[in-house]
Amino acid sequence: NAGVTQTPKFRVLKTGQSMTLLCAQDMNHEYMYWYRQDPGMGLRLIHYSVGEGTTAKGEVPDGYNVSRLKKQNFLLGLESAAPSQTSVYFCASSSRGALGANEQFFGPGTRLTVL
């Protein structure tokens, strides 16, 4: 049982390049999330999904797109990377249960640097 996995672990991009971050979970969770972590700012929600085939914007969605074609996978795309997107990206998942009380399980993170 791997939990939540993320690929790649590290990536360096040049401004204007594109890339996709992959998140996979094997816990059959309905909810999946993408956060970014920046120094002194905690984690901020980029996009989220409440089920297969559905996605929605979080607090900081600009410059990112997402897709959830399969329940176990949640992809985060950067179409044209900018230095402001240098960050650590975390994926998380949770089950559909008691409102608000569910634990979110986090992946190990992807450290992205945009030059």
Add this chain to the structure above:
Amino acid sequence: GDSVTQMEGPVTLSEEAFLTINCTYTATGYPSLFWYVQYPGEGLQLLLKATKADDKGSNKGFEATYRKETTSFHLEKGSVQVSDSAVYFCALSVGTGRRALTFGSGTRLQVQP
């Protein structure tokens, strides 16, 4: 909107010292409250949670009590160890819609032998 405020770090303590990390929140609904811990180079792990007023969450010697009257969820441990060195995040989730977490900025704890 919802927000979480926690004390700035780093907090530096000697082994076996008492730990308090303050956390206060504002929320539009009735939130559930969480403490997550992030060890160096790793993702976040749930440390403890509380879902209603006066609930006490506890795990690995850490405790926090949901205080609705003071909108607080302070983290405490009676005797810290070097292995507790990590970044601690207070977070809330309002149980409707997306159920995403709103995080505080994190507090780095350094425990010296």
